[in-house]
Amino acid sequence: MMKQNRIWKWASLFILAAIVGSCGVDIPKEKQSSFETMIVKKSDLEVPVKFSAKMKGQADVTIMPQVSGQLMKIYVTEGQQVHKGQTLFAIDSRNAQHELESAKANLQAANANLQAAISQANSAKLEYESNKNLYDKQIVSNYMLESSLNSYKQAQATVSQAKASVTQAQAAVNRAKVNLGFCTITSPVAGVIGEITVYAGDQVTPMTQLTIVSGNQKMEAEFSLPESVLEAGVSSGYTQTDKAKNIANLPDVKFVMKNGTEYPIKGRISTFTGVVNATTGSLACKATFPNPDGVLYSGIQGTVVLPYSHHDVMVIPQTAVVRLQDKSLVYKVQADSTATAVTVMTIDAGNGKDVIVTEGLNVGERIVTVGANNVQEGQRVLFPTEAKETKKK
Numbered sequence: 541m542m543k544q545n546r547i548w549k550w551a552s553l554f555i556l557a558a559i560v561g562s563c564g565v566d567i568p569k570e571k572q573s574s575f576e577t578m579i580v581k582k583s584d585l586e587v588p589v590k591f592s593a594k595m596k597g598q599a600d601v602t603i604m605p606q607v608s609g610q611l612m613k614i615y616v617t618e619g620q621q622v623h624k625g626q627t628l629f630a631i632d633s634r635n636a637q638h639e640l641e642s643a644k645a646n647l648q649a650a651n652a653n654l655q656a657a658i659s660q661a662n663s664a665k666l667e668y669e670s671n672k673n674l675y676d677k678q679i680v681s682n683y684m685l686e687s688s689l690n691s692y693k694q695a696q697a698t699v700s701q702a703k704a705s706v707t708q709a710q711a712a713v714n715r716a717k718v719n720l721g722f723c724t725i726t727s728p729v730a731g732v733i734g735e736i737t738v739y740a741g742d743q744v745t746p747m748t749q750l751t752i753v754s755g756n757q758k759m760e761a762e763f764s765l766p767e768s769v770l771e772a773g774v775s776s777g778y779t780q781t782d783k784a785k786n787i788a789n790l791p792d793v794k795f796v797m798k799n800g801t802e803y804p805i806k807g808r809i810s811t812f813t814g815v816v817n818a819t820t821g822s823l824a825c826k827a828t829f830p831n832p833d834g835v836l837y838s839g840i841q842g843t844v845v846l847p848y849s850h851h852d853v854m855v856i857p858q859t860a861v862v863r864l865q866d867k868s869l870v871y872k873v874q875a876d877s878t879a880t881a882v883t884v885m886t887i888d889a890g891n892g893k894d895v896i897v898t899e900g901l902n903v904g905e906r907i908v909t910v911g912a913n914n915v916q917e918g919q920r921v922l923f924p925t926e927a928k929e930t931k932k933k
Contacts, residue, residue, distance in 0.1 A: 575921040576910035577873055578856070580901050585850045587890035593763035593795070593844040595836055598828065599729045599755025605631060606722035608745045611738055620733045621834060622753065625726050628733075629750055633723035640716035647709035654702035661695035668692040729755040732834065754838040759831045761795055763844050764822040765812060793827050794845040795836075805830050809846075848890075854897040860909045861886060861895060870897075871915045873906040877922035879915045 610632040616622060668688040674680040734752035738744060792806040807829035827844055829836060861884070862869040868886055871879040884900030901907070908915055915921060 574923050575908045575915065577906050578909045580854055580856065580903055580905050580907060582852045582854055582903055585853060585855055585889060585896065587848045587850060589846045589848045591763040591765065591844045593761040593842055595838060595840045596760050596762060597731060597754035597756045597838045598758040598760050599731065600838055601728050601753045603628060603725060603750045603753060605725060605744050605746055605748060605750065607631060607719055609635065611740055611742045611744050614736065614740055616733050618733055618736055622727045622731065622733060624728065624730045627724055627726050629725040631723040631744065633720055636716065636720040636723050640720050643712040643716040647713050650705040650709040654706050657698040657702040661699045664692040664695035727753050729753055730757060731755040732837065756831050756834055756836065759829045759836040760826045761829065761844050762826055765825040766822045791847050795829055795842055796845060797840065797842040803829065803836065850896060854901060855889060855894050856897055856907065857909050858893055858895055860907055860912050862912050870901065871908040871912050873908065873921055877920050878918050879908060879921045881917055
């Protein structure tokens, strides 16, 4: 019985094969297709080099009082835009006003003393001249002439002292006026009010920080620029005696905020130190950005983007590079359409899709660009029909 069942199974298989053959159905064959490839060539590429930066107003000013006293009034609020000379704070001016009035009274008294001294000196002069005329006529003695001369000299000295007292009194008035003016604190620059750290009624001194006015018409992004980038970006080479020329040769820069928003106005690298930091190998730099609408604020952080141009370089897709531990491999297509792995040295192109090959490839060589991770050494990657189509492209 078992033998009979086995015979029936084999018969069924033969019948099924015959039916399939009679229906003309072809069994699909595995089709081999070419990998995507490209021919290596040289081109120019602009790479965005990014540096972390912090914004600061070009004229950030710390506001501190020049005199001590009670803060009577605050005229501004945090974040308010102010113009140069606008009143910010008022300090109790009563003491300063009293000092000014006292100084003016002293000046008035000094002027009165001066007028009296001048009058006395004029009288002493007339007496001396009269005695001299009489002495010449031998009417008075030499003693009287000398006595009148000494009186005249003393009167002149008194006038000089009175003039000095007037000068001192006038200086005291000027100083009192200045101190009175210090009681009204105005903004030295146009800008935005920062955090106000005091309240009306507080006692303040010249050591008290009231706020910071950020002169935000122009903003400076502070960052560190590697020396290698600076030298590569300046054809004449970096020299400390030719900084202005080097700065002029650098391209415009962009500022990207932390949320990814790009500031619409480009800036310029305005300054960099003449000394490279021995620890970091970089120079402290500032890029100046116009800020006509007050969009930028002191303290915000972001990224300065410097376009770095590469000329006559080999650029290939990132998909063509296979990372193997500390090596980067690219599969080069040989004349017999097989792939051979070669080690290459690359740098990031900065656009998120390409790399720049510095070593390992030559212009005119064909490489696998898509599917390189699936290629094995010696594997055929181009097939006749597809190879012709690839060459036509």
